Amino acid sequence: MPIATVNPANGETLKTYDALTDEEIKHRLLLAAGTFRTYRTTTFFERARLLQTAADLLDADRDDIARVMTTEMGKPVVAARAEAAKCAKAMRWYAEHAQELLADEHPSARDVEDSGAVSAHVRYRPLGIVLAVMPWNFPLWQVVRFAAPALMAGNVGLLKHASNVPQTALYLQDLFRRAGFPDGCFQTLLIGSRAVEGVLRDERVVAATLTGSEPAGRSVASIAGDEVKKTVLELGGSDPFVVLPSADVAKAAKVAVTARAQNNGQSCIAAKRFIVHTDVYDEFAELFVSGMRALRVGDPMDESTDVGPLASEQGRADLEELVDDAVECGATVLCGGQRPEAYAKSGWYYEPTVITDITQDMRIHREETFGPVATLYRVGDLDEAVALANDSPFGLSSNVWTHDAAEIDRFARDIEAGGVYVNGMTASHPAFPFGGIKRSGYGRELSAHGIREFCNITTVWVGA
CATH class of the missing domain: 3.40.605.10 (Aldehyde Dehydrogenase; Chain A, domain 1)
Structure with missing residues (x-):
């Protein structure tokens, strides 16, 4: 190179x-x-x-x-x-x-x-x-x-x-x-x-x-x-972002957009897998997809731009491969999934994307998406949420949204990651140790x- x-x-x-x-x-x-x-x-x-x-x-x-x-x-x-x-x-x-x-x-x-x-x-x-x-x-x-x-x-x-x-x-x-x-x-x-x-x-x-x-x-x-x-x-990281019924769903969805799209989605500690309890899934999905769709893609030198281009042409190609594989295997694209029409021939842009109906045989379930692509999962209870959050080769950080003290304790005890952030998104600060486990x-x-x-x-x- x-x-x-x-x-x-x-x-x-x-x-x-x-x-x-x-x-x-x-x-x-x-x-x-x-x-x-x-x-x-x-x-x-x-x-x-x-x-x-x-x-x-x-x-x-x-x-x-x-x-x-x-x-x-x-x-x-x-x-x-x-x-x-x-x-x-x-x-x-x-x-x-x-x-x-x-x-x-x-x-x-x-x-x-x-x-x-x-x-x-x-x-x-x-x-x-x-x-x-x-x-x-x-x-x-x-x-x-x-x-x-x-x-x-x-x-x-x-x-x-x-x-x-x-x-x-x-x-x-x-x-x-x-x-x-x-x-x-x-x-x-x-x-x-x-x-x-x-x-x-x-x-x-x-x-x-x-x-x-x-x-x-x-x-x-x-x-x-x-x-x-x-x-x-x-x-790498493929951080889970878990939303449970006692959460402030509107706030969680708003933060989720930032957590996924920060740095054009190219962040190891960005939330990538959104795991939502069935009781609040529909509300969260509607707000999250709406927020991702509203992000302004454009010239990164423009002060009003939310999402700029990916850093390399190869990086965009790798992201497209993961999305295309998921769609071919039956995933549903709720928004995005394409190169923005305005930038189809100029720059390495990709639309903010949300995909659901993810299964374990899809590459996107196990591999890191280094770009503005989110995977959305529905779970029935905390046990299923923890198991799915841990079903990853990575263990950098994690997020959980709940106001239930027992759920917070369970998540902090059982999640396989170097960080647990409750009712907020992962961010590094010089006062707190930063790093991961597993791969x-x-x-x-x-x-x-x-x-x-x-x-x-x-x-x-x-x-x-």
């Missing part, structure tokens, strides 16, 4: 970039290793000052970088600006909280005495160079939620971003440089996927984090496993859990 900015609204190639040569990659690795030796000794105060500066610069750049993101991957420019603001907020959160999150931990006096020590504590120390392999769908946020905690912990980062967002990738490198981080603290590697293995196998790279597809995750995890290196993986990956980003993923958790025991 070429490293290039291709505008998904019209298919026009705007900029192309040459991949780094082997010698250039070696230079970047050498620089990162040298920088880590000194950066690891900086104080939390010094790192926080740099990260706060980066946040201020990002706020000032918000409109410009939003237009870059929209041009590169098609998200509505309003959403792109919100993404930039969210990144600045996360930077400030880690600048404020990192020192307390990584403070030394002291066992009880009894345990210290019992171990035979005069004193003992646990210290969190940085690991070194961490390779981040990141996707295009949230081209700023996916990187910042790794970079902010990693840099505050004293690590240095190498970014291999998706090949269709090179301008955003280069912006991030320049942002941290302008903020005053030492040269080599955060570097963008413009390389193809085939060059990742060589970087990951370099002995100076100690760990990797990847957000992306399941095949990409398997590849990075297998290489890292062979080298005995730590990894964190955030892969959605392992490890956690954000919160104390995220910053500690790439730390050497060290026991310091002192005898007499």
